[in-house]
Amino acid sequence: MTWGIGVLTVDDLPGCLALAQDRGWPAEDGKWRLLFELGTVFGARNTRGELVGTAVLTRYGNSLSVLSMVLVAARHGGQGLGRRLVTHALAGARTRTVALFATESGRPLYEKLGFTAVEALHTYIGTISGHPEPRSRPALPEDITAIRALDAAIVGAPREALLQRLFLFATQLQVLQHDNDIVGYGAVWRNLDQLMIGPVLATDRHAAATLIGDLASGADGSVRVDLLDHDCRLREWVQDAGATLRSSTTLMISGSPSLPGDRSRWYSPMMQALG
Ligand SMILES: CC(C)(COP(=O)(O)OP(=O)(O)OC[C@H]1O[C@@H](n2cnc3c(N)ncnc32)[C@H](O)[C@@H]1OP(=O)(O)O)[C@@H](O)C(=O)NCCC(=O)NCCS
The missing domain is CATH 3.40.630.30 (Gcn5-related N-acetyltransferase (GNAT))
Structure with a gap:
């Protein structure tokens, strides 16, 4: 053919x-x-x-x-x-590195092409209850420099175009600030009839959970959040807060033995198609 x-x-x-x-x-x-x-x-x-x-x-x-x-x-x-x-x-x-999230049907093809599995990504859906009073605040245009710096340190790659676009694409973009430092950012966006939380990048699990709780409370209804496997306590928290595990995919990479940046602080991709 x-x-x-x-x-x-x-x-x-x-x-x-x-x-x-x-x-x-x-x-x-x-x-x-x-x-x-x-x-x-x-x-x-x-x-x-x-x-x-x-x-x-x-x-x-x-x-x-x-x-x-x-x-x-x-x-x-x-x-x-x-x-x-x-x-x-x-x-x-x-x-240097190519990453993807593989479905079960795609995985054999990627394995044949030399991709190796890094970890699972789990999809949770439900009404997540966060703090009654939000601890994060809406991102302002002037936060872009700090968001870029945090994102680049965690992802290990410059994502200016994506981050700039997120300000308009997201229905909510929140930052979490401690003293003068932005210690996490997260967004909600609409995919057809589903509100999606992502990305969530933060310096630690508590910051990530605070952002997810605030974003879910702001969304006022059922949300989807895809969480990387490595922080099982965050995943337990999301389930205790009201979400149910629906499905999983696999993060795979090729070209280098590990992802650039600091994967331990990357909690949720913006969407599986963009990382
Ligand atoms: C996954 C998908 C893109 C594969 O496309 P395809 O054209 O059927 O794949 P190919 O014919 O090029 O197969 C390539 C190789 O992978 C292997 N392969 C593909 N799917 C396989 C499967 N389900 N199980 C085992 N091996 C498989 C083939 O045997 C082939 O091996 P070879 O080149 O050594 O002979 C296609 O099945 C698809 O569109 N699936 C639905 C969407 C999807 O899940 N996409 C993946 C998103 S991560």
Whole structure:
């Protein structure tokens, strides 16, 4: 089978949404639009010109890229297209490390391409009750420098475009301040009918829990938060506060033995597609 692989534009969004639905994924219009802005969306077309595969690569400087939205139309599955798409996207990465969150169905393909599992990411959904009085405050435009510095120290890569965009993309962006220092930031954004908490990056678990509690209380209803496996006490707290474990994916990397930055303070990605 021959496919042509190239870079898509936002005009291809309807084809991407149709492909996602072909694989039982929701048609996440806002998320794809953000990925078209921040990343490179690769697409594969069959000989009839139909979009039958996608892969998105988002680069953060020279140290980290995140691969996402690896999708192959069911009728083209098992014919080598997933491998070709991922190989094509990785060739343009030019970063020391490439990370992704793998579904069970994607994991064998990534393992064959040399990715190794780092840890699980768990999805919790529910009404989370935080402190009655918020301890964090809405982020102000002038907080961007401190947010950037904290994010770069934890993620180990510059994410200016993503952080700048978060101010408009998020329905709430909160910072937690101790004395003059920002010790954590977190956001809530809307994905179709689900409010999503993420990212949550903070200097310690208590700061992360405070941010999650404040963001959930502000959301006033059911929220989803994806938490990395490494802090089991934070995950227990989220469950005690009212959320239920729904599913898990696996953080995988290639190119280097570990992620850049300080993973112990990275509690929740903005979304699995962006890290
Ligand atoms: C995952 C997905 C992209 C794979 O695409 P594909 O075109 O069917 O994969 P390929 O045919 O290129 O397979 C590549 C290799 O992975 C292996 N592989 C792929 N899926 C596998 C599976 N479920 N179990 C075992 N091996 C698998 C193939 O055997 C093949 O090995 P080879 O190259 O040594 O022969 C496709 O199944 C899909 O779109 N799934 C739904 C969406 C999804 O979950 N995406 C992953 C997001 S993280």
